[in-house]
Amino acid sequence: MIRSAQDDQRIVITGIGLTAPNGDSLADFRAALLEGKSGVDHYHIRYVGDTLAGECHFDELKHQKRKELRRGTRAGSVAIYCANEAIADSDIDWPNVNRDRVGVYIGVTEHGNVETENEIHEIKAFDYDTKVWSHHHNPRTVANNPAGETTLNMGITGPHYTIGAACAAGNAGMIQGAQMLMLGECDVAIAGGVSESIRTFGIFAGFASQGALAENDDPARASRPFDRDRNGIVVSEGGCLYILERYADAAKRGAKIYGELAGYAMNSDASDFVLPNPKQQARCMTMALDRAGLNAEQIDIVSTHATATPSGDIQECDALRRVFGKSDNTLINNTKSYIGHAMGAAGSLELAGNLPSFDDAICHPTINVDNLDPDCELKGLVLNEPREKKSVEYILNNSFGMLGINSAVIIKKA
Amino acid sequence: MTTTDIKKEILDILEVIAPDEDLTNLDDAVNFRDQLELDSMDFLDIVMELRKRHRVQVPEDDYIQLASMNSTVAFLEPLMKDIVKA
Numbered sequence: 234m235i236r237s238a239q240d241d242q243r244i245v246i247t248g249i250g251l252t253a254p255n256g257d258s259l260a261d262f263r264a265a266l267l268e269g270k271s272g273v274d275h276y277h278i279r280y281v282g283d284t285l286a287g288e289c290h291f292d293e294l295k296h297q298k299r300k301e302l303r304r305g306t307r308a309g310s311v312a313i314y315c316a317n318e319a320i321a322d323s324d325i326d327w328p329n330v331n332r333d334r335v336g337v338y339i340g341v342t343e344h345g346n347v348e349t350e351n352e353i354h355e356i357k358a359f360d361y362d363t364k365v366w367s368h369h370h371n372p373r374t375v376a377n378n379p380a381g382e383t384t385l386n387m388g389i390t391g392p393h394y395t396i397g398a399a400c401a402a403g404n405a406g407m408i409q410g411a412q413m414l415m416l417g418e419c420d421v422a423i424a425g426g427v428s429e430s431i432r433t434f435g436i437f438a439g440f441a442s443q444g445a446l447a448e449n450d451d452p453a454r455a456s457r458p459f460d461r462d463r464n465g466i467v468v469s470e471g472g473c474l475y476i477l478e479r480y481a482d483a484a485k486r487g488a489k490i491y492g493e494l495a496g497y498a499m500n501s502d503a504s505d506f507v508l509p510n511p512k513q514q515a516r517c518m519t520m521a522l523d524r525a526g527l528n529a530e531q532i533d534i535v536s537t538h539a540t541a542t543p544s545g546d547i548q549e550c551d552a553l554r555r556v557f558g559k560s561d562n563t564l565i566n567n568t569k570s571y572i573g574h575a576m577g578a579a580g581s582l583e584l585a586g587n588l589p590s591f592d593d594a595i596c597h598p599t600i601n602v603d604n605l606d607p608d609c610e611l612k613g614l615v616l617n618e619p620r621e622k623k624s625v626e627y628i629l630n631n632s633f634g635m636l637g638i639n640s641a642v643i644i645k646k647a
Numbered sequence: 648m649t650t651t652d653i654k655k656e657i658l659d660i661l662e663v664i665a666p667d668e669d670l671t672n673l674d675d676a677v678n679f680r681d682q683l684e685l686d687s688m689d690f691l692d693i694v695m696e697l698r699k700r701h702r703v704q705v706p707e708d709d710y711i712q713l714a715s716m717n718s719t720v721a722f723l724e725p726l727m728k729d730i731v732k733a
Contacts, residue, residue: 299666300666300684
């Protein structure tokens with residue numbers, strides 16, 4: 234049934250479940266961001282060897298049996314943890330929710346690399362005899378895996394799928410969930426992004442070959458967007474799933490509302506496989522502002538995507554200057570400086586870390602900036618120390634990815 | 648491998664593929680499925696583990712032989728009698 238758009242345009246966040254390298258709940262994550270606590274640590278992965286990564290430490294057995302863990306994937310496990318925590322946080326009457334009307338929309342940067350690498354590693358010990366290739370390989374590597382595992386774990390019989398959107402996936406998952414609510418395809422959307430990327434050596438090796446993998450003797454200092462001495466990405470895993478509902482439904486049940494989706498946009502660069510395009514990034518942010526009926530000055534915090542690659546940060550700063558260059562109100566921060574790049578989870582985690590600003594009016598800083606790159610100089614950039622505002626009414630969250638995929642989401646204070 | 652060795656090996660495999668189950672009171676004469684939460688993928692896991700650990704091939708038509716501990720051991724005995732226990 235397609236409902237009338239007029240009744241169903243207001244989408245609100247009523248629950249958050251997350252795991253980040255520096256926190257397994259919104260409260261812990263936020264506290265870590267305000268304390269300047271990094272989640273990056275030493276990490277070892279086969280073939281690549283010693284490197285750095287952001288690894289999550291959530292209790293896998295909180296919502297899964299050991300057999301489910303063995304059969305499923307890390308991304309599935311992250312999604313199941315986040316989805317269950319989000320539902321609990323939403324205080325929705327879950328036992329009595331019609332599971333036919335719950336949709337699961339999870340953004341992923343990639344899926345299947347981890348599981349395929351594991352199988353190839355396994356059959357290597359058998360002289361590449363494919364007869365020992367696991368029968369679990371296909372259900373583990375189908376692209377809908379993390380969302381599908383979530384439905385199996387929670388008895389959800391509504392639609393589920395993943396949204397492959399490179400590193401814009403976290404925002405893309407949320408946007409998809411909101412759109413499906415607007416269309417009346419579901420009444421509750423579990424939406425956001427997850428990543429298991431630190432389990433694939435390929436992503437580390439790929440970034441290293443690209444000259445874009447961070448190195449630092451001190452893991453906590455390795456992810457340093459906007460710093461002159463930044464030297465690349467810290468790969469991380471994580472997840473953040475939101476419970477989205479139509480405002481009327483949330484208000485009817487007296488739900489706690491974290492914020493309302495005021496605007497969003499996605500577009501494409503159509504210019505390069507890996508290099509961002511500031512013109513199109515700026516257009517994406519402007520489209521989101523236009524759809525929200527806002528001007529740049531009304532945005533209190535911009536959560537940047539910057540990954541600490543030499544060129545990517547400069548390109549995003551160029552885009553930000555085009556949109557927010559004249560705004561005296563807008564503060565700009567970055568969360569990857571704490572947790573590294575959580576890939577498919579990055580957009581949703583980075584937004585979540587900023588949402589408590591609606592309550593405390595504090596903007597967490599970008600840490601690890603000892604010497605600001607002059608090309609990253611921006612009005613409103615919050616560096617190394619939190620900054621307090623009188624109030625925070627609107628947050629814009631950027632999330633960009635390879636092949637030139639851009640996304641921006643604007644959340645309004647409830 | 649002796650009958651006892653094969654039974655121990657099957658128990659070891661079951662511990663891996665069904666880690667939430669208590670195997671201490673498993674009745675060897677009763678079907679696994681009547682005592683444990685096992686599905687078709689789990690039985691494929693048993694087949695796969697036998698292949699990986701001992702290069703024992705269980706033809707698809709013989710999967711039915713893996714129904715209980717007794718039937719499994721009886722089926723595997725001729726196939727594993729010459730395998731030296733590690």
